[in-house]
Amino acid sequence: MDLVIPKIDALSLCPELVLSITAMLVLLVTVYLPKGRKDPAAYVGLLGIFIALMSLTLLWGKPRYAFNNMIMVDNFSIFFNMVILVTAALSILMSITYLKEEGMSHGEFYALILFSAVGMMFMTAGANLITIFLGLETMSISLYVLAGFLRDSNRSNESALKYLLLGAFSSAFLLYGIAFIYGATGTTDLKGISEFLSRATYMKDPMLLAGMGLLLVGFGFKIATVPFHMWTPDVYEGAPTSVTAFMSVGVKAAVFAAFVRVFSHALWDLQPDWNQLLWILAVLTMTLGNVIAIAQTNIKRMLAYSSIAHAGYIMMGMIASNELGTSSILFYMLAYAFTNLGAFGVVILFGRKGEGNLDIEDYSGMGFKYPVLGLLMAVFLFSLAGIPPTAGFVGKFYIFSAAVKAGYIWLAIIGVMNSLVSVYYYLRVTVMMYMKDPVKDLEGLHWSPSMIVALIIAVAGTLLIGIFPSPYLDLAKQSVLHLM
Amino acid sequence: MIPLSYYLVLSAILFTIGVVGVLVRRNAIMIFMAIELMLNAVNLSFVAIGKHLDSLDGQVFVFFVMAVAAAEVAVGLAIIVNLSRNKETINVDEINIMKW
Numbered sequence: 001m002d003l004v005i006p007k008i009d010a011l012s013l014c015p016e017l018v019l020s021i022t023a024m025l026v027l028l029v030t031v032y033l034p035k036g037r038k039d040p041a042a043y044v045g046l047l048g049i050f051i052a053l054m055s056l057t058l059l060w061g062k063p064r065y066a067f068n069n070m071i072m073v074d075n076f077s078i079f080f081n082m083v084i085l086v087t088a089a090l091s092i093l094m095s096i097t098y099l100k101e102e103g104m105s106h107g108e109f110y111a112l113i114l115f116s117a118v119g120m121m122f123m124t125a126g127a128n129l130i131t132i133f134l135g136l137e138t139m140s141i142s143l144y145v146l147a148g149f150l151r152d153s154n155r156s157n158e159s160a161l162k163y164l165l166l167g168a169f170s171s172a173f174l175l176y177g178i179a180f181i182y183g184a185t186g187t188t189d190l191k192g193i194s195e196f197l198s199r200a201t202y203m204k205d206p207m208l209l210a211g212m213g214l215l216l217v218g219f220g221f222k223i224a225t226v227p228f229h230m231w232t233p234d235v236y237e238g239a240p241t242s243v244t245a246f247m248s249v250g251v252k253a254a255v256f257a258a259f260v261r262v263f264s265h266a267l268w269d270l271q272p273d274w275n276q277l278l279w280i281l282a283v284l285t286m287t288l289g290n291v292i293a294i295a296q297t298n299i300k301r302m303l304a305y306s307s308i309a310h311a312g313y314i315m316m317g318m319i320a321s322n323e324l325g326t327s328s329i330l331f332y333m334l335a336y337a338f339t340n341l342g343a344f345g346v347v348i349l350f351g352r353k354g355e356g357n358l359d360i361e362d363y364s365g366m367g368f369k370y371p372v373l374g375l376l377m378a379v380f381l382f383s384l385a386g387i388p389p390t391a392g393f394v395g396k397f398y399i400f401s402a403a404v405k406a407g408y409i410w411l412a413i414i415g416v417m418n419s420l421v422s423v424y425y426y427l428r429v430t431v432m433m434y435m436k437d438p439v440k441d442l443e444g445l446h447w448s449p450s451m452i453v454a455l456i457i458a459v460a461g462t463l464l465i466g467i468f469p470s471p472y473l474d475l476a477k478q479s480v481l482h483l484m
Numbered sequence: 485m486i487p488l489s490y491y492l493v494l495s496a497i498l499f500t501i502g503v504v505g506v507l508v509r510r511n512a513i514m515i516f517m518a519i520e521l522m523l524n525a526v527n528l529s530f531v532a533i534g535k536h537l538d539s540l541d542g543q544v545f546v547f548f549v550m551a552v553a554a555a556e557v558a559v560g561l562a563i564i565v566n567l568s569r570n571k572e573t574i575n576v577d578e579i580n581i582m583k584w
Contacts, residue, residue, distance in 0.1 A: 130541075130544070130545055130548060133549075133552075134548060137552045137555070137556070141552075141555050141556060141559050144560070145559055148563050151566050151570075152570065154570055154571060154581055155581055157563070157566055157570055158567070158580075158581055158582060160563045160566075160567075161512060161564065161576075164559070164563055165515055165516070165519070165576070168519045168556055168560070169506055169522075172499075172502070172519055172522035172523050172526065175526045175549065176499060176525075176529070178545075179526050179529040179530050179533065180529075182533055182534075182541065182545075183492070183529065183533040183536075183537075186537050186539065187541065188545065234582045234583070238581075
């Protein structure tokens, strides 16, 4: 037993460090701000995110391990970190007015978003199961608080409790999986695990397989794959809408990054074992998500089921497990981030204090009353449904073609059929907006500058990626080049 | 010297008790305690495996798990207290505003 003191390589952790310091700064700044006027705290947070984004570019193209192989800084993690930072920035922009309307404008909100983003970034960069676990928990614990942030609202409380209990329950499974993997391979280092497995002759070690299964359960809970998805609609519906937006994209990005690293790399030699399982899970996830989404009347709940379905599509990229598959996951995540955040942005803007204007029926006639907002919502919904020329279409195209290329024709067919089903419920909102008369008074929408900026970024991202996909695809391809 | 398998079996039993506790109990705090039991069952595995392999990773992992569990409890109890203020119940069957 020897303990090596790791070399401190602060540069590799620059974005995470910047973000953590910013989060603490936000906490400090907010103390000196008058009650109810916490906007400057948000701007401090945005500045920190911007600096972190800049510092990411410093690390691009120089893959390296840091801190005694605990952290892996490669293009893969940088790409995901970029998605996470954009998500955090857009969520903060969307929260500023929303929180004021709800009467909960507190600086701690922004600090928690930043801490959660730090956890996500550690997950994507984790080269050791310890780092991945710690990142996951940092992310989740901040999110439990964020989900219950509207502390006088029963729905928000309920959402936080459900998320907390099921989240902690699933982390225990993940942890038990890690313990089994550690017992079977003698290490928690991802590279060490893959080296051990490539040397080992006896692959059907029950401990190893049990560990793999438990890890699958743990990750499955967090990305809401089907047998483990029951918490998603409740949590997404009850949480503050801007938190839902942040969760639906950020958590997925971070957990998929760790999922790919652990399964497609560390456990690569078990690929025949987990591939079948993932195949079934992906089909179940897509189908159930899409079918149940049809029956929803609440727009946040509908988007929650839609996010379950999207997790199923993304899993197809993992099943394909070729280079195109992995890069299409990254591409899809980027496209999904802009699209989904945009859709939630419209929901936030259109919503009223408390639970107002969250039913799909409330959107009747909205397209005529607010032509710009209606158009934006239509673009985001088309992108979620995968209709060209939006980002969602290109993302789905690459994912499906990766599956076909790897020989999973049936999976691709099921995916396309699911996409068709999803068009129904996405278009239903559009139909409501443009073809129905308003059921209630739609006055009193106020556009705030920060929300406008967020929506412009989201719609620009959605259309730009949809019309000129190749630079982003190249970026995604470069990101998986030096993986591990 | 007690063999490794004894520890692993004990840990599996504790973990199962925890899982059953989460599924059967209806009081939010009891569910939370059952989750803590699950985490500690895992800790036992880590320590035993670490000792067996003569590697420090397992022991170190346990410290991280304990720190994380403490943070989770702090947040969790705050959420439960807040909920009981608003709703005056912590029975998870009565916390059912949202369902499909």
